[in-house]
Amino acid sequence: MDPLWYKDAVIYQLHVRSFFDANNDGYGDFEGLRRKLPYLEELGVNTLWLMPFFQSPLRDDGYDISDYYQILPVHGTLEDFKRFLDEAHGRGMKVIIELVLNHTSIDHPWFQEARKPNSPMRDWYVWSDTPEKYKGVRVIFKDFETSNWTFDPVAKAYYWHRFYWHQPDLNWDNPEVEKAIHQVMFFWADLGVDGFRLDAIPYLYEREGTSCENLPETIEAVKRLRKALEERYGPGKILLAEANMWPEETLPYFGDGDGVHMAYNFPLMPRIFMALRREDRGPIETMLKETEGIPETAQWALFLRNHDELTLEKVTEEEREFMYEAYAPDPKFRINLGIRRRLMPLLGGDRRRYELLTALLLTLKGTPIVYYGDEIGMGDNPFLGDRNGVRTPMQWSQDRNAGFSRAPYHALFLPPVSEGPYSYHFVNVEAQRENPHSLLSFNRRFLALRNQHAKIFGRGSLTLLPVENRRVLAYLREHEGERVLVVANLSRYTQAFDLPLEAYQGLVPVELFSQQPFPPVEGRYRLTLGPHGFALFALKPVEAVLHLPSPDWAEEPAPEEADLPRVHMPGGPEVLLVDTLVHERGREELLNALAQTLKEKSWLALKPQKVALLDALRFQKDPPLYLTLLQLENHRTLQVFLPLLWSPQRREGPGLFARTHGQPGHFYELSLDPGFYRLLLARLKEGFEGRSLRAYYRGRHPGPVPEAVDLLRPGLAAGEGVWVQLGLVQDGGLDRTERVLPRLDLPWVLRPEGGLFWERGASRRVLALTGSLPPGRPQDLFAALEVRLLESLPRLRGHAPGTPGLLPGALHETEALVRLLGVRLALLHRALGEVEGVEGGHPLLGRGLGAFLELEGEVYLVALGAEKRGTVEEDLARLAYDVERAVHLALEALEAELWAFAEEVADYLHAAFLQAYRSALPEEALEEAGWTRHMAEVAAEHLHREERPARKRIHERWQAKAGKA
Numbered sequence: 001m002d003p004l005w006y007k008d009a010v011i012y013q014l015h016v017r018s019f020f021d022a023n024n025d026g027y028g029d030f031e032g033l034r035r036k037l038p039y040l041e042e043l044g045v046n047t048l049w050l051m052p053f054f055q056s057p058l059r060d061d062g063y064d065i066s067d068y069y070q071i072l073p074v075h076g077t078l079e080d081f082k083r084f085l086d087e088a089h090g091r092g093m094k095v096i097i098e099l100v101l102n103h104t105s106i107d108h109p110w111f112q113e114a115r116k117p118n119s120p121m122r123d124w125y126v127w128s129d130t131p132e133k134y135k136g137v138r139v140i141f142k143d144f145e146t147s148n149w150t151f152d153p154v155a156k157a158y159y160w161h162r163f164y165w166h167q168p169d170l171n172w173d174n175p176e177v178e179k180a181i182h183q184v185m186f187f188w189a190d191l192g193v194d195g196f197r198l199d200a201i202p203y204l205y206e207r208e209g210t211s212c213e214n215l216p217e218t219i220e221a222v223k224r225l226r227k228a229l230e231e232r233y234g235p236g237k238i239l240l241a242e243a244n245m246w247p248e249e250t251l252p253y254f255g256d257g258d259g260v261h262m263a264y265n266f267p268l269m270p271r272i273f274m275a276l277r278r279e280d281r282g283p284i285e286t287m288l289k290e291t292e293g294i295p296e297t298a299q300w301a302l303f304l305r306n307h308d309e310l311t312l313e314k315v316t317e318e319e320r321e322f323m324y325e326a327y328a329p330d331p332k333f334r335i336n337l338g339i340r341r342r343l344m345p346l347l348g349g350d351r352r353r354y355e356l357l358t359a360l361l362l363t364l365k366g367t368p369i370v371y372y373g374d375e376i377g378m379g380d381n382p383f384l385g386d387r388n389g390v391r392t393p394m395q396w397s398q399d400r401n402a403g404f405s406r407a408p409y410h411a412l413f414l415p416p417v418s419e420g421p422y423s424y425h426f427v428n429v430e431a432q433r434e435n436p437h438s439l440l441s442f443n444r445r446f447l448a449l450r451n452q453h454a455k456i457f458g459r460g461s462l463t464l465l466p467v468e469n470r471r472v473l474a475y476l477r478e479h480e481g482e483r484v485l486v487v488a489n490l491s492r493y494t495q496a497f498d499l500p501l502e503a504y505q506g507l508v509p510v511e512l513f514s515q516q517p518f519p520p521v522e523g524r525y526r527l528t529l530g531p532h533g534f535a536l537f538a539l540k541p542v543e544a545v546l547h548l549p550s551p552d553w554a555e556e557p558a559p560e561e562a563d564l565p566r567v568h569m570p571g572g573p574e575v576l577l578v579d580t581l582v583h584e585r586g587r588e589e590l591l592n593a594l595a596q597t598l599k600e601k602s603w604l605a606l607k608p609q610k611v612a613l614l615d616a617l618r619f620q621k622d623p624p625l626y627l628t629l630l631q632l633e634n635h636r637t638l639q640v641f642l643p644l645l646w647s648p649q650r651r652e653g654p655g656l657f658a659r660t661h662g663q664p665g666h667f668y669e670l671s672l673d674p675g676f677y678r679l680l681l682a683r684l685k686e687g688f689e690g691r692s693l694r695a696y697y698r699g700r701h702p703g704p705v706p707e708a709v710d711l712l713r714p715g716l717a718a719g720e721g722v723w724v725q726l727g728l729v730q731d732g733g734l735d736r737t738e739r740v741l742p743r744l745d746l747p748w749v750l751r752p753e754g755g756l757f758w759e760r761g762a763s764r765r766v767l768a769l770t771g772s773l774p775p776g777r778p779q780d781l782f783a784a785l786e787v788r789l790l791e792s793l794p795r796l797r798g799h800a801p802g803t804p805g806l807l808p809g810a811l812h813e814t815e816a817l818v819r820l821l822g823v824r825l826a827l828l829h830r831a832l833g834e835v836e837g838v839e840g841g842h843p844l845l846g847r848g849l850g851a852f853l854e855l856e857g858e859v860y861l862v863a864l865g866a867e868k869r870g871t872v873e874e875d876l877a878r879l880a881y882d883v884e885r886a887v888h889l890a891l892e893a894l895e896a897e898l899w900a901f902a903e904e905v906a907d908y909l910h911a912a913f914l915q916a917y918r919s920a921l922p923e924e925a926l927e928e929a930g931w932t933r934h935m936a937e938v939a940a941e942h943l944h945r946e947e948r949p950a951r952k953r954i955h956e957r958w959q960a961k962a963g964k965a
Helices: 031-034 038-045 077-088 110-112 175-191 215-234 247-254 268-277 282-290 317-327 351-363 427-433 439-452 454-459 540-544 584-598 674-685 735-742 776-796 806-810 812-834 848-855 871-890 896-919 923-928 933-964
Strands: 011-014 046-049 067-071 093-102 149-152 157-160 195-199 238-241 262-264 298-302 367-371 461-464 470-481 482-489 495-500 508-511 525-531 534-540 566-569 610-620 625-633 638-648 656-662 663-671 688-691 698-699 712-713 714-719 721-727 754-760 763-772
Touching: 031 038, 031 077, 038 077, 038 439, 046 896, 067 077, 067 175, 077 093, 077 268, 093 175, 093 712, 110 482, 157 238, 175 195, 215 238, 215 247, 247 262, 247 282, 262 367, 268 317, 268 351, 268 721, 282 461, 351 439, 351 482, 351 534, 427 439, 439 454, 454 482, 470 495, 482 495, 482 525, 525 534, 566 584, 584 610, 584 625, 584 656, 584 663, 610 688, 656 754, 674 698, 674 714, 674 721, 674 754, 674 763, 698 763, 735 763, 776 806, 776 812, 776 871, 806 812, 806 896, 812 896, 871 896
Parallel strands: 011 046, 011 367, 046 093, 093 195, 195 238, 238 262, 262 298, 298 367, 566 656
Antiparallel strands: 149 157, 461 470, 470 482, 482 534, 495 525, 508 534, 610 625, 625 638, 638 663, 656 663, 688 698, 698 754, 712 714, 714 721, 721 763, 754 763
16 A cells, blocks of 8 residues: 555545434445445545444534444444444545544543542643633634633533534643554544544643643644554555644644654635635635645645635734635624635635636645535525534435435534525435536536546646736646646636746647647647636647557456456356346356446446346357346446357457356456457357347448457448448447438548347337448548659659749649548538437537537548547648648658648648538538537637647657758
């Protein structure tokens, strides 16, 4: 285990009581939390911080502990906790719990014993005969307490409490207290807990004449706590300090790497909100600079909101008044020195501001913490006492009690938000889960991106860029040669600005979400961002942009025999796949093995926790090959079509996922096996009919059967003028493909001619489609382009570059071919735009061509020569680069003297390509197709921008060649 795992973490803060109630008593519990782990895994968080769940009278939501070793019964038992912890660890999640070490509840047996006269435990708490001791120390909860001392009639003395009267402070000057707290930590760490949040850590010791905060003795106690933890368990378990202090007061808690591993960046949090409302990055920049210089192994914890008020303790009086007026003009939202509001209502329900702050949370230096419910934009209830208004039940659905519990409403520990725009009727997980534009979907995408780049965001350096426009915050994150540029517009208005990127000349900004390359850096870099907009760019060398890595599915390693799941199979594979013959234990083992292998498939978005067999048909007798329909379950269900082969001997090829005993052999799934695609074509050519226990299977393929096929991507193969596509994911994609593609009136676009179909009564599914590749494929077009160039470029011999009228005559045939490519691309874009009945409206506006093709089954458009198409702009840019590549390849094969013409020829052909594209889409045609003039202009502009990265690399070679010539 990496001992620095906490730097790469995304922490999700939750209250067990508020999350999900499995036994319907009105309180969330560990069994409910365990059931919701798939949701958290899908969200993209990998560490859970659990608020107190220990025995408590609940006067302070569990932070008043009466027994450190017992779980509050409404949350379940210790066994329930262990089951939850084991499953969380099984999903790769860490678990952090609270260590409330400053105080206990007055109900704790320690305090009850300490109250007694002459008790040996009297010194476990802080007592005084007068409330004048430690005079001048501030009262933290000034809205509820008037003093830090409360008189106890049993003890006949005053006890010290920095928080509520019912939370007496422990006396850390007593070594027995420290030893007892260490034992509490050991108890939970022995169970497997990965870390501890040290609640209210600055207040452990008291000294006369001081603020009784952040004393040197407290720092030393923290170091002893860490030493004890690491001596017993080694590195890997962490301490997270809650110290709501100024930076210079918090930094000592890190020590020299021997203090806490993490601490909350309390000073930064309110200044993010301040900068947003002032539309000035100054507060953020100032605090980022003041929180630098922590040890290499230490980390800040970043957060926007949590279970407490948005604290304004560590701001000036003027800043506090500004924040109150900006974010809590209504006094009922103010408490102590802070604001009790959840994130979305705090931002006035503004989606753009929410997304902007989320972007900062996930890209600034530190480990982000997401408060439960903020991922869906939950609201608050200011009429609940204290800070309970931001601790209401998680809103799972619009069912009774927000889907949190089936208990009677009056039995709930707190009522869910049920009125106003944040009512659970409108804001809930179920409503947002399948909506790609919801806050939940946005957070999933961003967290996936964060996890993909965990090292750079979690461990990388941060360099602020001095942008002249103060409404713009820009910074570079760098780690081990990887660079990410983050730009954020703090203003409610569109902003243009120049980034000082002179030190990064020649690098290409690639937008991280779309992987869209921007023009290369050539000095100061001009960008524009919309209101509260943000953007993330990887800064990459040109070569890295042009040479895309092999797809994940193309590099599937062969598993070791010992690593394969074992499946009991007392007979042939029919005993696992045919219901009337089924061996239950063997089938369960097979489905578990399938669940494991499907989790690793890059083509499958849903990572199944459970797999069920819906149908199976034997497709080949020897070796046995079955066509299967599977249902995958996680937070939702999804059906897939998968061919499975059993072989008594281990065979070469991809897809091995299990070994059998009883009847020794191996199981393979054949989605990546080209041989299966050819077999499918051959069987369909014969006219296939089959019947399973549940349905009829019928198929045909009128075209030829190739000797061999090549796999273009999972589910799609082609060879010798024939293509075949499997509906691996049964989401209706192939059904739409069968319906839409024949309506594209273009002779060089694929049309389904045959396929394999599953039929049961009126239900029909498309399992596969086949067809013929049209003539004039792009491979042929690009090969022809290179041939034309090889024929025409020699005509330039004896002429000087720049000779007027030279290129039109010499490149006549080549230019005609390039124009054909431009026209074909334009006609394809137009035809797709004219298809009626396409889900989601016009396929090219907003989603782009790539999203349309994904919707329609990700059909391989051989007419364009790319395995995966992108947006309209990407189509233009990639084809433009292909033209330039053809020029490059042709020049490689010709005399060196012709390299002097390289850039001129490329420019000429680019212009011809773009002119042909635009001429094929006149303005009236664009209007008919639902396009806008602006869209065409954007596409044209994009071509000019996007050719540069490709050209720079190629032109460097041209210049080198021309120099040698």
